[in-house]
Every structure is written in C-alpha cells, then in structure tokens.
Amino acid sequence: MTLSADLFFSFRSPYSYLAIGRYRSMMEEWDVNIVLRPVYPLAVREPDFFERNHPNWLRYTFTDMFRVAQFHGIPFGPPRPDPIVQNVMTRQIAEDQPYIYRMTRLGQAAARRGKGLAFAHEAAALIWGGAENWHEGEHLAKAAERAGLDLAELDAEAISEAEGLDAEIHANQAALEAGGHWGVPTLVFEGEPFFGQDRIEMALWRMQQKGLEKRSA
Template sequence: MRAPEKADIVPWIARTLSSPTTRRLRQQAYRLNALRKREGKVVDVFINPRDPFSFVLLQALPDLKQRYDIRFRCHTVWQQPQEMFPEPAMWADWAITDASRVASLYGLGGPNPSKHPSEEAFIVCRDQLLNLEDNGDYLTPACDALRALWRGEAIETARESSLSQPDLAERLRINEQRLSTLGHYQGSMLHFRGEWFWGIDRLDHLENLLIREGLTFSPPTDATWTRTWTDLGKHAKPLEQSHPARNDALEIFFSIRSPYSYLGLERAIMLANAWNLPLELRPVLPMLMRGQAVPDDKKWYIFQDTKREATKLGIPYGFVADPLGAGVERCYALFEYARAEGREVEYMRTYARAVNAEGIRSETDRGLQIIVERSGLDWHKARPMLNDQGWREWAENNRKAMYSHGLWGVPSFHYGSVSCWGQDRLWLIEDEIKKRGGD
C-alpha cells in the first residue's frame, strides 16, 4: 500500500476550508474582533473611479443602508494590478458594457458606452472621492461625482480641496494598503465579517449575512438583489425542433480547471435543456497553462466565492482535486471521443463534478477511469487516446473564437448576437432567446 501523497491530501484540505463550519468560525472571529474595536456594524467599501461597477454599486448602497443597521466606511482606491487584470484594454471595454447591462437590470444608471472618461477626468474624480471620505453624507455626493464621470457630464473641479496633494496621496496609499491587507486587489468590493462581496452581483450574500446577524431594521426578509440568477430557466417554454431560435447553439467557452466554469457548465446545461436549445462546448486551456498568472489572493477569493455561489444554486463544490496540468490534458484528449459518441456534455459535466465536488484525481488512471465510465464511455477504448495531442489545435481555436467576441475569461457564453462573461450573466442569453421568439 503506497504512502499518501500531497495530491491525496489537498482535496481534504479544500473540503475543510470550504465547509460551513469553517466559514461560521471565520465570521465569528471577525465579528468578535469588530466588536472589540466597536466596529461591529461597519461595512468597508472600496471604490475605484476607473471601475464602472463602482458607479453602479454606489447607487445600491442607500437601499441597504435603509433596510439594515450598518454603517459604510468608504475607501477610494486606484491601482489595477496587471497580474490581476491580464487583458486591461479588453477589460475596460467589457466592464462598461457589462456594468451598463446589470445597471439596466436593476433600473439603475449605467456608464455611457460612447463616452469613455479621459485619464484627467479619472484623476479629478479620484481626488473628489478622497476628499469626500470625511463627509458624513458620502454616498450622495460620491454617486454624483461618479455619475458625472461615467455619463460624460461636466465634472465639478471648482470646489476647493480640503486636502493637499501629498495628503491625498497618503490617504490613497493607506486605502490601498488596507485593501491589500484585508486580502483583495480591486475596487467595487465590500468587506464584512471577513468576506468579500463584488459589486451588486454579490449583495445577496451580504444581505443574507446581515439577516443572520440580526442587523435588520424590520422583520427579516429574503435578499432582494437576486435578479441575475433567481428566475433563470424557471419560465422557459421548450422550443419546437423547427423553431428558428434553435438555428444557433448556446456556446460555452470554459476551462475544466475553472471553478466558475464548473458552475457555468451546470447552469448552461440546465438552461439549454429548459429551452430545448443546442449546447456547444468549447473548452480552452486554463489561464495558468496559457502563460497568464493567477495570484494567490485571486485564487483564494475565487475559491471562497465559488463555494458561496454553488451553495446558493444547490450545486456541490469544495472537495477539489485540482486537474491543472495532466488532469486538464487528459480531459481534453478524450473530448473528441466523447463527442463522437454523443456524450460530450455528460462527459464534461461528470469530469467537472469529479474534480470540483468529489475529490477525484483525474491525473491518475484510477480516477480517470471512474470519470470515463460514469460518463457512459468505454475505458478500454479511451485509454489509448490519452497521448493524442490533436486537442491542442481546437483548444487554441476556441480561445481565438472567445477573444473574437471581446472576451478572454471563462466561462464565457455566446448565442446569436449576445456574448457575455460569467455564470451570473446567463440571464442575458435567456433574454436573447425570448427576443427570438422563445417567449
């Protein structure tokens, strides 16, 4: 009997770190520390004027302030580290489009896609926000400043700054140091009880935490910031085989290593089945296998956030056996075989569940055999195909196709004229199905 290897133990560590008990203990530790500092009701908010999601987020905060017994402490940040934003130009274009879409979903103001702010305008707005941090009525003037910035309106510059440029620079440095110390790297984030909440997309998690903590002004209710996910596929009407909306498949660009891709795959399969829509899987290499970095802070946030999202959606996650390297290569080497058998969707879903929720080591023959046979495929036929390298060409073609849609991260989706990034944007795909006669 062989001795346990590190790779045998890591899934169990991941399972422990992502367990509800560990999460509760972490929240309790932060709660006690906050109470000791008399900051038990403080939610830290990090606003980056360069990030249009910050504009959308600020508009949502008055609603939370009205319904929950909390106090916002706002910090202006500025840096967007290159290792965290591997495609900065693409990110800037995507962020404006995506922030506009989610703002529209909630009836909020979004950035003007035709009026991208200048660097000078960003700096003026940044300094305004830094000055406002001492203002007891921060939210209203800060939102006004960001609205002027992102809507292309005249930016107020006449108001005399209460801080000198060196003081502004020092305050900015302190804010960014605090962001880093708490364990994050970008703006449009809220921090409470040791957890991070991105933009309005994760406000439902914050709401649920505040409700559990008893920080509501009225009898507890359900979270309300849930429009991106709560009704997906629930009112679908399966399309007839001859319906024109079925002429295009729902394409999903995903990586078998990406936790968000796992959620996206599960949700895309559900949506495609609900509408009787063809689903086309387009696997790509993980970022780390494409020469792009994923720093530890980013990996840790993604791991924790995926667990929250998975729990919310009823998808098992946390018993993770990272397939990076050989696991990914072996998965993709058998994809064409699975497709030839008409089992590619079941194969990829089984594989994703195995490495994300069952701790199965796909880089081993024992683990891969389990996955293959659960998918309805023949292990004896599959095993000789593991050395095939032909998949590298189609994986690269898939990456290029994804980039052609203005997207670089996974999971990304394309249907008809709509392209979007993130498992929490599938409502855009469903809206397009409805527009094409599915509703």
C-alpha cells in the first residue's frame, strides 16, 4: 500500500534544500508519495521576522547550515543571487522581489504535474548548491528537464495563472499551519508534523510503523 505525505517547502530556506534531496531519495526507495506543497518564505509572509529574532539567530543559522551540508556531503554555497532581495546590514526586505515569486509559482506548477519534489530538488540544488546566476542562461531549463518538465511551459503558466497559483500557495500555508507547524521544511504524515531537516529519519520510522515498505525492484 502506497503511503502519502505532504512536504512544505520554501526555495529561500537552506534547510528545505538540505532536506529535499533526502526526501526525494526516500520516495524513490520506499513506497510513499511525497507531495510538494511550496510556500512563500517568512521574509515574504512576515517581513519583520528577521528584526524580531535574537541577534545571534542569523549567525548561528549560517554556522549550522554549512555544518549540516558538510555532515551529509551535500554541495552548499551561498545563493548567488539570494532568492529574496534583502539588505544584509539592515535586514530590510525590498518591495520588489523578482526571484521568489517566480520560483514558488514554478514549484506549484510543477506540483500540479506531480513532479514538484523533483523540480524543487533540482532547482534548489542550483540556488543553494553554488551555481552563480542560477536564474540566468540554461540553469533552470536544464533543472526542469532533469525533473521531466519544460521550463518554458512552467514559466508561461506562472505568468498567465499567477493568481490561481498564489491561491494554491496560500492554501499550502494554511495547510501547514493546520498540520501543526509554521516553518519549513515540514513533512506532514497522517496529521503529524515533522519539522526540520533533522526529522527525516524519524518521519521514516513513523511511516514504517504504519506499514511502509520498500519499492519492489
């Protein structure tokens, strides 16, 4: 019996990137369908989020995300450019955001086709894996192709159906909160949330308790 779970994900979240490849591998190895539910990052949903955090929060996060990447052997480099346009010194979020809206809508368009997890993994590997100017040239087109998708088709949908996609993205956010959390990455399985890249093994353990089996060769 195929199990099902929802993965709430943000293209601006380094921990979402550090988790998604392992969730993709889980879905390939185990008989579970993990549905990508992209959400806009806190920088968009709560622009004052960074101002409200402890001053050590950002420094610790930078230290930890590089450490996690090294521990798991995941390529990692600062995004160039950052998916969110933000003043590094003041932490102020710019009104014009040319990257994150496009990427999140692309992710939702991919999810409509049942390939959200693959697309998000391939795209996040560009953004957080060290690809310079990941938004230019053939970077995203090739990432989409590796996920079995056509970037031109996704981009056209992201433009022509922006309102509908945003409604679905906002519904994802509501579902995340209804599932018991607010941050990403969060996997929700049978109403139980597993927040963070360090809860993947525990999520797998819970699914195994519910009868999860490996896919047949």
